Amino acid sequence: MLLSLVAVPLSTRAQPPPPMPEACDASAEFSTPTGALDHLADALASGKPINILAVGSGTTVGETNGLPGASFPFRMLDALRVARPAVTFALTVLGGRNMTAEAMLPLLTQAVHAQHYPLVLWQTATVEAVRGMRPDLMQAVLEAGIDAVHEAGGDVVLIDPQFSRFLRANADLDPYEAVLEKLAALPGVVLFHRFDLMRSWTTDGHIDLERARKADREAAVELLNICLGQTLARFAINGAAVAQH
Amino acid sequence: MDLIRRGARRDLRVDFARGLALWWIYADHIPGDVMAQLSLRNFAMCDATEVFVLLAGYGAALSYGATMQRQGYLHAAADVLRRAWTLYIAHIFLFVVFTAQVAWSAEALDRGNYLEETQLDILGDDPFRGLLEALLLRFQPSLLNILPMYVVLLVVFALALPLLRWPRLLLAVSAVPYLMVRITGLNLWSWTGDGWFFDPFAWQFLFMIGAVLAYAPPRMPRRRWPLDLAAVAVLLAGAFVIWVIDEHSGVSDRMPEVLMRLVVTEDKTGLHPFRLFSILALVWLTVRLVPFDAAWLRSRVAQPFVLIGQNSLPVFCCGIFFGFVARLALEYDDGVGMQVLANVSGLLVMVGIGALAAWYRGKGRGGTRASGALPVTARPDTG
Numbered sequence: 001m002l003l004s005l006v007a008v009p010l011s012t013r014a015q016p017p018p019p020m021p022e023a024c025d026a027s028a029e030f031s032t033p034t035g036a037l038d039h040l041a042d043a044l045a046s047g048k049p050i051n052i053l054a055v056g057s058g059t060t061v062g063e064t065n066g067l068p069g070a071s072f073p074f075r076m077l078d079a080l081r082v083a084r085p086a087v088t089f090a091l092t093v094l095g096g097r098n099m100t101a102e103a104m105l106p107l108l109t110q111a112v113h114a115q116h117y118p119l120v121l122w123q124t125a126t127v128e129a130v131r132g133m134r135p136d137l138m139q140a141v142l143e144a145g146i147d148a149v150h151e152a153g154g155d156v157v158l159i160d161p162q163f164s165r166f167l168r169a170n171a172d173l174d175p176y177e178a179v180l181e182k183l184a185a186l187p188g189v190v191l192f193h194r195f196d197l198m199r200s201w202t203t204d205g206h207i208d209l210e211r212a213r214k215a216d217r218e219a220a221v222e223l224l225n226i227c228l229g230q231t232l233a234r235f236a237i238n239g240a241a242v243a244q245h
Numbered sequence: 246m247d248l249i250r251r252g253a254r255r256d257l258r259v260d261f262a263r264g265l266a267l268w269w270i271y272a273d274h275i276p277g278d279v280m281a282q283l284s285l286r287n288f289a290m291c292d293a294t295e296v297f298v299l300l301a302g303y304g305a306a307l308s309y310g311a312t313m314q315r316q317g318y319l320h321a322a323a324d325v326l327r328r329a330w331t332l333y334i335a336h337i338f339l340f341v342v343f344t345a346q347v348a349w350s351a352e353a354l355d356r357g358n359y360l361e362e363t364q365l366d367i368l369g370d371d372p373f374r375g376l377l378e379a380l381l382l383r384f385q386p387s388l389l390n391i392l393p394m395y396v397v398l399l400v401v402f403a404l405a406l407p408l409l410r411w412p413r414l415l416l417a418v419s420a421v422p423y424l425m426v427r428i429t430g431l432n433l434w435s436w437t438g439d440g441w442f443f444d445p446f447a448w449q450f451l452f453m454i455g456a457v458l459a460y461a462p463p464r465m466p467r468r469r470w471p472l473d474l475a476a477v478a479v480l481l482a483g484a485f486v487i488w489v490i491d492e493h494s495g496v497s498d499r500m501p502e503v504l505m506r507l508v509v510t511e512d513k514t515g516l517h518p519f520r521l522f523s524i525l526a527l528v529w530l531t532v533r534l535v536p537f538d539a540a541w542l543r544s545r546v547a548q549p550f551v552l553i554g555q556n557s558l559p560v561f562c563c564g565i566f567f568g569f570v571a572r573l574a575l576e577y578d579d580g581v582g583m584q585v586l587a588n589v590s591g592l593l594v595m596v597g598i599g600a601l602a603a604w605y606r607g608k609g610r611g612g613t614r615a616s617g618a619l620p621v622t623a624r625p626d627t628g
Contacts, residue, residue, distance in 0.1 A: 132387040134439045136512035143506075168276040169576035170347050172387035175513065182509040185490050187502055 023206040024227035030197045031231050033190035037155040037239035043118035044240050049088035051115055052077065053154075055108050056123030058097035059162055065209060066225050073121060075229020076236070083237060092117075100127045101141045108145050112152040119236060120149045123159035123194075125176040126167070135175040142183055149188075156189045157236065163198035165210055192235055194228065201227065248603035249552055257542040258535050263300045263557055264550030264599075269293035271564040271591050274388050277575045280588045290483030290511065294391060295524040297557075298448055301395065302455025304557075305402055310409050310460045322403040329399035333382075335562045336392035340379050343386055346569045350576065378436040385435070389565070390442040397433070397445040398452045405453065412461040415453055423450035426515045440514070447516040451524065458528075473533060476526035483523050486511075549596045556602035563598040567591055 043050045054073035058064030062071035077091045092115075094107045101124040112120065122145065128138045142158070149156050158180050161173060177195070184191035201207040207227065212220040251257070269284035270293045286292035305325070313321035378384035382393040408415035425431045426447040432440030457463075466472065486508050489496050511517045541547055553560045571587040 129387060131437050132385060132390065132442060133437050134442060134514050136514045137439050139509075139512070165576040166350055169350055169572040171276075172274075173276060174273075174281075182490050182511075185509060186505055 021223070021226065021230075023201070023223055024230055025204075025206070026197055026200050026227075026231060030193060030200070031234035031238055033157075033192075033235055033239040033242070034184060035187065035190045035239070036243035037119065037157075037190065037236060038188065038243045039118040039153055039155045040236060041240040041243035044084065044087060047087065049090060050119070051117045052080075052089060052091050052119045052121070053108070053111055053117040054091065054093045054095075054121040054123070055104050055111075056093075056095045056121070056159065057099045057104075057127055060121070060123045060159075061093055061095050061097070063097040065162070065221050070222070070225060072225045072228035072232065075226045076121075076232040077229070079230045079233035080236070083233060095123075098127055100131075100133065101125070101138050101145070105141050105145050109148045112149050112154060116152065117149070117154045119157065120154050121157045121159055121192075121232075125173070125180060126161040129161065129171045129173050129176045130167070132172075135179045138176065139179045139183065142179070146183065146186065146189055155239070157192050157232075157239075158184060158189060159192045159232075160195045163195045163202060190235075190239055192232060197228070197231060198224070248600050248607070249548060250555055250603075256537060257547075257551055258531060258537065258539070259300055259303060260551045260554035261542055261547055262296060262531065262554065263304075264552065264554030266293040266296035266300065267553050267557060267560050267564060267595065268550065268592065270297060270391070270561070271568055271595065272588070274565060274568045275571045275575060275587065275591075277579050278571070278587065279584050288484055288487070289480060289523050289527065290486060291520045291523040291527070292513075294443070294513070295451060295516075295520060296527075297391070297561075298395075298398070298451050299455040299458075299524055299528070301398070301557075302402075302452035303459040304455075305399070305452075306409060306456035306459040309402075309406065310456075313406055313409070318407055321406055325399055325403040325406065329396050329403070332392055332396045332399065332558070335558070336382075336389070336396065337380065339389060339392070339562065339565050340386070342566060342569060343389055346573065350573060383434060383436045385442060387442075388568075392561075394441065394443040394445050394448055398449055401445070401449050402452065402456070405456075409456065409460045412457040416457060419450050419453040422446040423516070427518070430515070432514070442514060444515050447514070451516060451521065454525070469533065472529055476529045479519075479522045479526040480530070483519065549592070549599075552603065553595050553599035556599040556606075559602045560595050560599050564591070564595055567594045 040050070052073070054060055056073075059066060060071055060073060062068040062074075066072070071093070073091055073093055077089055080087075080089050092111065094111060095104050101122075104122070104124065108120070108122070111117070122142070124142070125138065127133075128135070146156050160177055160180050161167060167173065173195070180191050183189050198207070201224075202210075207220055207224050209217065209220055209224060266285075269286075272278050272280040272284050273286065273293060275281065284293060285296070309321045309325050312324055375384060382396065385393050405415060405419070408418065422431065423446065426444055430440075431446050432444045433446070435441055489500070490509070511519050513520065535542075542551065568591070571591055574583055574587050577583070
């Protein structure tokens with residue numbers, strides 16, 4: 001950390017992302033977005049403070065599998081600050097447990113109208129899948145939110161449900177995942193594959209909340225949020241890098 | 246006794262396609278199943294649901310249309326309603342099994358704090374309301390949304406039966422609610438407040454198209470190449486869209502946003518026209534490429550699918566039921582061994598149930614007649 005402080009480069013581009021704990025190892029595809037994050041790239045190049053907005057349900061705000069202030073968006077913020085020490089980052093987290101995309105939409109539009117967010121994280125689809133709600137209506141809501149973010153000069157990173165055997169076995173995630181995939185084909189929208197990423201960690205045996213012993217659970221939750229945050233930070237930086245070339 | 250029904254007029258292509266659709270539905274209903282990567286939805290802008298509904302309409306018109314010709318409307322409509330009732334009971338049975346599975350699964354995984362965003366355990370959260378809404382078909386857990394639509398489609402079909410004699414009128418009347426759905430978003434009420442997952446007002450149109458294809462098969466046009474071309478174009482467009490969305494490959498960035506918006510608005514709930522045209526294109530190309538009496542339909546590979554296609558209601562229900570077991574198995578371990586086991590045993594169970602249902606049917610008819618040349622229209626075959 002000290003080293004990176006000493007070696008603050010003039011350009012913020014060349015700085016490599018911070019080393020991740022071994023447990024966070026994952027295939028490079030998870031930190032490689034399929035599209036460019038133009039607005040984030042511009043903001044990084046300008047050197048001005050960058051506001052990041054994270055909207056989501058329980059896991060984003062830290063009510064499920066985390067603590068408020070220690071959920072994965074905050075861990076992403078930590079990682080970004082290490083990766084780009086010359087840039088000032090600020091994070092706003094909105095949403096809450098059991099919230100659908102529809103319930104989040106007014107929070108999101110209000111926020112992007114009030115302040116400039118070059119990067120907006122939108123974690124959704126779990127509640128819709130669990131309740132068996134209509135995927136096409138969820139899509140319409142997400143499109144409205146994406147439009148609002150774009151108009152306000154930001155990029156959207158959609159984040160899909162967390163991996164859970166219980167969720168996979170008892171809800172039909174596919175139609176909702178398909179909506180997120182479709183929207184990620186739009187310019188200025190990318191999808192962070194949290195489900196597959198977390199599944200890869202459970203397959204490797206690194207992080208598996210559903211099978212963690214009670215005594216180990218707290219540590220596992222913390223590690224999960226750190227790893228998600230760090231991968232997400234790499235994902236964002238890579239998305240900005242694509243835009244620059 | 247030959248378990249597979251044949252006959253000079255029996256279209257084995259329909260049975261085979263229906264069997265294939267049932268197998269795809271089984272795989273698509275098991276989240277995490279690798280076989281689901283090979284089902285129709287990965288290649289076309291429609292999936293097994295469209296095949297199933299179209300052929301359900303086809304089967305219903307063949308069977309109840311014949312009853313109507315022989316015994317009159319009342320007899321036929323009564324039979325359709327009895328079938329709808331059977332489907333309703335089957336759905337409620339599967340619902341009970343599903344809620345039990347959720348409870349067991351939650352217990353087994355000791356999910357504790359892991360997933361508080363669930364309203365899956367409705368019997369725990371709000372049992373009375375949950376049961377009532379399930380009985381009213383207004384609460385449909387995910388993966389249990391095809392049968393409720395099918396029940397409604399059959400009730401509508403009971404009313405529409407007389408119109409089979411005027412196929413153009415039937416299609417025109419049926420197109421009205423479909424267009425209403427596309428324009429106004431008309432849907433039935435659901436507990437979640439946003440309407441049914443499969444909107445019956447839209448899907449009845451596909452069912453009626455299937456019914457008309459069976460009851461009053463349109464004459465083949467003299468010039469067929471324009472339709473060949475159109476069908477290939479629709480399917481290629483669908484495959485391209487799926488490829489762009491799945492692979493990105495930078496293609497989507499180079500396409501105009503207006504076009505991309507149009508492409509991604511496709512929805513299954515209201516049977517988006519792209520989906521409707523895709524299934525019709527598939528039907529046309531199947532008719533063009535597979536002759537009525539194609540020898541391979543009688544081959545060993547095709548026969549299991551023909552068999553399950555001919556007994557679709559029991560196979561469908563057992564497929565959903567066994568899908569629950571397979572889901573729990575994959576929840577426990579989704580490695581290669583379990584994947585193979587879940588898929589092979591699932592297919593075996595479906596074929597077994599198909600054979601059993603065929604045996605029961607044959608038994609009811611005095612056994613030996615099952616292999617005879619009874620016209621297909623004489624048998625109820627609507628599941």
